Amino acid sequence: PxxxxxxxxxxxxxxxxxxxxxxxxxxxxxxxxxxxxxxxxxxxxxxxxxxxxxxxxxxxPRNRFPLLPGQDLLFLAGGIGITPLLPMLAAAERRGSRWRLAYAGRSRASMAFLPELARYGDRVTVAPRDECGRLDLDALLAGTPAGALVYCCGPEPLLQAVRARCEALPGLALHTERFTAAAPVPPAADTADTDFEAVLRRSGRTVPVPAGTSLLRALRGAGVAVLASCEEGTCGTCETTVLEGVPEHRDSLLTPEERAAGDLMLICVSRCLGSRLVLDL
Ligand code: FES
Incomplete structure (x- = not known):
């Protein structure tokens, strides 16, 4: 899931x-x-x-939104954000967890998977905006026991609204996945681009990365085949393993723990603190 x-x-x-x-x-x-x-x-x-x-x-497949063990679960979906939550509901059922889902959308006609969700009965709240207005997040979260896991997937305004409320309710652990790109993170004011070189351990090549050129672009310019999608540090497609050197993270996806570990980077935006990175490419 x-x-x-x-x-x-x-x-x-x-x-x-x-x-x-x-x-x-x-x-x-x-x-x-x-x-x-x-x-x-x-x-x-x-x-x-x-x-x-x-x-x-x-x-x-890759999973940046795993379902952790938990007895109490609140799932919040906005629109097509229901998709990753579907297998989570089934897993929560198998585990015997207590769970609820609130699923918001523009109108019933625009909301996918309503027939599949009907089997869960009143544990699922379907909230089309044209019938019920906006989801009452305050009531939903207030009725969620401390220690519960909250999984939310949907458009950025929903994620922000849930995040703001969960920050005020420290007993809830929020996990989110967005399906639209977040705003790119501007580099810190004191961070300027510098030249560095990328050593590709598997192919034995060294690619210079000049200031002003992204690592992704430099690799592609050198004929290295690398996958990328958003090219703004929000989707994770270009995630690359760092074997040596210290990445300067400029993405908005990696967790603080992943940044601190320094063994992963998103090469479309992130650069190097120093003069050399060794990558698993
Ligand atoms: S291509 Fe999306 S994070 Fe790099």
């Missing part, structure tokens, strides 16, 4: 989609793709150019 794959689309775009299985057990991968007419083109391409029989490459 919570895992996603990077799909490599025919045009060369790379997009992440959560895996979901109705019963939460391993099996063929299932993804759900909401057509976003005003998006960056990935969902429209999947709807328009991919049909039964089309072969696509995928990378992963």
């Amino acid at each position: 919570g895992a996603h794959v990077d799909l490599l689309l025919p045009s060369g775009l790379v997009r992440q989609y959560s895996l979901h299985h109705a019963d939460g057990r391993p099996g063929p991968w299932r993804i759900a793709v909401l057509r976003e007419p005003d998006g960056r083109g990935g969902s429209a391409e999947l709807h328009d150019r991919v049909a039964v029989g089309t072969r696509l490459r995928a990378a992963g």
Whole structure:
């Protein structure tokens, strides 16, 4: 539960989609793709150019949203953010956890998976905005016992609203996944780009990375095949293992623990504190 794959689309775009299985057990991968007419083109391409029989490459799965052990769980979904939560509900059932789901959307017609969710009865609150207005997050969180895990996936305003409330309720442990890019993190004021070199341990190459050029761009310019999607440090597709050297993290995805460990970096935005990084490429 919570895992996603990077799909490599025919045009060369790379997009992440959560895996979901109705019963939460391993099996063929299932993804759900909401057509976003005003998006960056990935969902429209999947709807328009991919049909039964089309072969696509995928990378992963990877999981940045794992379901941790917990007796009390509150799931909050906004729109297509329901997708990664579906296998979590099934897992929570199997574990015998106490859980509730509140699922918000524009209208019932726009909300996927309502038939699948009906079997969970009154543990699921379906809240279409055109019928019920906005989710009453204060009431939902106030009714959640201390020590509970809160899993939230949806658009940024929902994540921010839940995050702000959970910060005021220290008994709740919040886990979030966004399906839209977060605002990129500007580099710290005292951080200027400097030249460095990237040593690629597996291929035995050294690639210079000049100031003003991202590590991703420098690698691609040298003909190194690396996957990337958002190119602004928010999706994780370009995550790369660091074998030596100290990365200067400029992404908005890695946790403080991952940053401190220094063995992973997002090469689309992050750079090097020093003159040399050795990467597992
Ligand atoms: S490409 Fe999305 S984080 Fe680097």
